[in-house]
Amino acid sequence: MRILHNLLSKVNKSEKDKILSNKNIRVGFEFEFIGPLNWNDLVEKYEEYFYSSDQAMLVRNLDAKDIAYFSWMSKEAKDSTMLVSNIGESKSYQARGYDVIVPDASVSDDGDDFELVTRPLPLSESLSNLYTILNGIQSKGYRLSDKCSLHVGISFKGINLMKDLDYVKLFMFLDEGKVYSQMPSRKDNSYAINPKAVNPHKRVKSPEFSVALAIANLARTKDIDLTDLDKALPKLVPHFRASKSPVQALRHLFNKFASVNLTVMKDGYIEFRLLGGHKYASQYAFIRSTILEFCYAVQIACTKDREDEYKKRLKRYLTKDVLTSDLKGESLFEALKSSL
Numbered sequence: 001m002r003i004l005h006n007l008l009s010k011v012n013k014s015e016k017d018k019i020l021s022n023k024n025i026r027v028g029f030e031f032e033f034i035g036p037l038n039w040n041d042l043v044e045k046y047e048e049y050f051y052s053s054d055q056a057m058l059v060r061n062l063d064a065k066d067i068a069y070f071s072w073m074s075k076e077a078k079d080s081t082m083l084v085s086n087i088g089e090s091k092s093y094q095a096r097g098y099d100v101i102v103p104d105a106s107v108s109d110d111g112d113d114f115e116l117v118t119r120p121l122p123l124s125e126s127l128s129n130l131y132t133i134l135n136g137i138q139s140k141g142y143r144l145s146d147k148c149s150l151h152v153g154i155s156f157k158g159i160n161l162m163k164d165l166d167y168v169k170l171f172m173f174l175d176e177g178k179v180y181s182q183m184p185s186r187k188d189n190s191y192a193i194n195p196k197a198v199n200p201h202k203r204v205k206s207p208e209f210s211v212a213l214a215i216a217n218l219a220r221t222k223d224i225d226l227t228d229l230d231k232a233l234p235k236l237v238p239h240f241r242a243s244k245s246p247v248q249a250l251r252h253l254f255n256k257f258a259s260v261n262l263t264v265m266k267d268g269y270i271e272f273r274l275l276g277g278h279k280y281a282s283q284y285a286f287i288r289s290t291i292l293e294f295c296y297a298v299q300i301a302c303t304k305d306r307e308d309e310y311k312k313r314l315k316r317y318l319t320k321d322v323l324t325s326d327l328k329g330e331s332l333f334e335a336l337k338s339s340l
Contacts, residue, residue, distance in 0.1 A: 016292045020124060024158055025295055027126035028269075030151035031116040031133055032107050032276070036141035037069055039103045040111040043085055055086040056093060072136040073116060074099065074129055081116075094119060106191055107147050114142075120155060120269070123295065127288055137281040146185035149192065149276035152291055155269035159302050162225065162265050168217045170301035172313045174294075176259060176274060182286050183277040192259045192273040195252040212249035213314075226254050227263045270298060 019025070043050045045066075049057035059070045060078035071077045082098040084090045090100045100117045107113035118129060137144065155161075176194055180187045187194070195209055219226050219236060226232045229250060256263045261271035272294050275287060300306050 011293050011296050015296060016289075019292050019295045019299070022156075022295075022299075023122065024156050025123040026120040026155045026157065026269075027123050027291065027295075028120040028153040029116075029118045029126070029130065029133070030149070030153075031118075031137070032104050032148040032150070033114055033116075033137050033281075034108055034143040034145060034148070035069070035112045035114050036143075037066070038111045039085075039114065042066070042083070050085045055089060056082050056084040058082055069140065070101065072140060073133055074118075090117065107145065120153065127291070130288065130291075131284055134281045134284050134287075142281075144278045144281055146276075146278050147189070148278065148280065149189070149273060150280050150287065152272045152275065152294060153264070153269045154272065154291075154295055154298055156298065156302065161268065161270065161302070162227070164302040165265065165270070165298070166217075166220065166301050167262055168213050168220075168314065169310050170260070170270075170297055171213065172310055173297045173300060173306075174260065179274045179290060182283065183275060183280065185277045186259075186274055189276065191257050192276070193252060193255060193257050194259050195249070195255070209249060209253070212253040215250060216253065225266075226250065227266050229254050 046057055046062070049055075049061065058079065059067060059081045062070070062083075067078065070081060070083075073081060077099070080097070080099055081101060082093045083101045084093055085103070087102045090102050093100050094117060097119060099119055102115050102117070103111070104113045104115040107115075116133065118126070118133075120126075121129065136142075159165075186192055195212065215236065216226055219232065222235075224232050224235050233247065233250075252258065254262055257273070259272070259274050261273055264271050275290065280287065300310075
């Protein structure tokens with residue numbers, strides 16, 4: 001199967017400038033890093049806060065030495081950043097407008113792992129904060145490993161992603177290979193699984209991904225929400241024969257640990273989990289450019305822009321020998337073609 005590379009290389013400066021000037025785009029980040037201090041030590045030191053019912057504290061309530069470890073994260077960090085020991089409570093603080101710092105066991109088992117989750121802000125403001133935080137990670141004694149990720153959440157004011165986003169089109173204009181060339185450890189990260197791979201730890205392209213795209217496209221035409229697969233699959237059963245392959249492919253595609261997390265669309269945004277690695281803090285220019293390309297891909301996937309190119313790419317991507325008889329009465333390939 002032919003996988004299209006450099007799909008976003010045609011995003012020119014003019015198009016990126018239009019994205020930068022779009023006041024409707026909101027971006028939030030999740031930065032994973034390893035601290036010069038230990039989370040468990042913080043909890044013990046400030047037990048009056050972390051053992052309380054809130055299990056959280058504002059940065060400004062730390063002592064002066066510890067404040068220095070976090071106050072650089074934004075101009076208002078002392079009053080806008082909340083340290084939360086109970087990860088389950090972090091979203092409630094985010095909803096109240098706080099940036100949140102939580103422990104992250106996916107990075108380290110030593111208690112020195114941190115995740116900073118920033119609240120969604122206008123794109124230009126988010127990119128400014130991105131620059132500040134990446135510089136801070138490098139200059140304030142924090143470290144990175146290949147397990148560390150930088151997740152990007154993107155939303156568009158006035159766009160209902162559940163109704164407007166063609167996620168098949170999104171993938172046709174998305175180039176993971178460009179990211180992997182700059183951040184090679186991301187290919188094998190089990191928290192950013194590439195749904196195009198047969199095995200997330202092998203770089204073998206999967207024909208099942210085409211099956212998943214075809215079924216996803218069919219589901220869209222029938223207003224079936226795939227972000228909750230357990231509810232969606234019974235509705236899809238009449239449309240394809242019992243087969244583990246397409247179901248497994250769909251689970252790779254609609255998975256919170258996929259490289260592009262579509263399961264959060266119901267919350268109004270898309271999470272791109274592709275970025276990260278042991279040197280991501282020194283890659284601001286590349287990350288900034290990639291975020292603009294992510295935004296562009298989401299934007300055109302919600303409109304009829306570049307529709308002819310989309311159809312052309314999709315038909316080149318799919319192959320008849322893969323999409324054979326999973327649909328009753330017609331091949332997935334024919335079903336997909338007819339829907340175009």
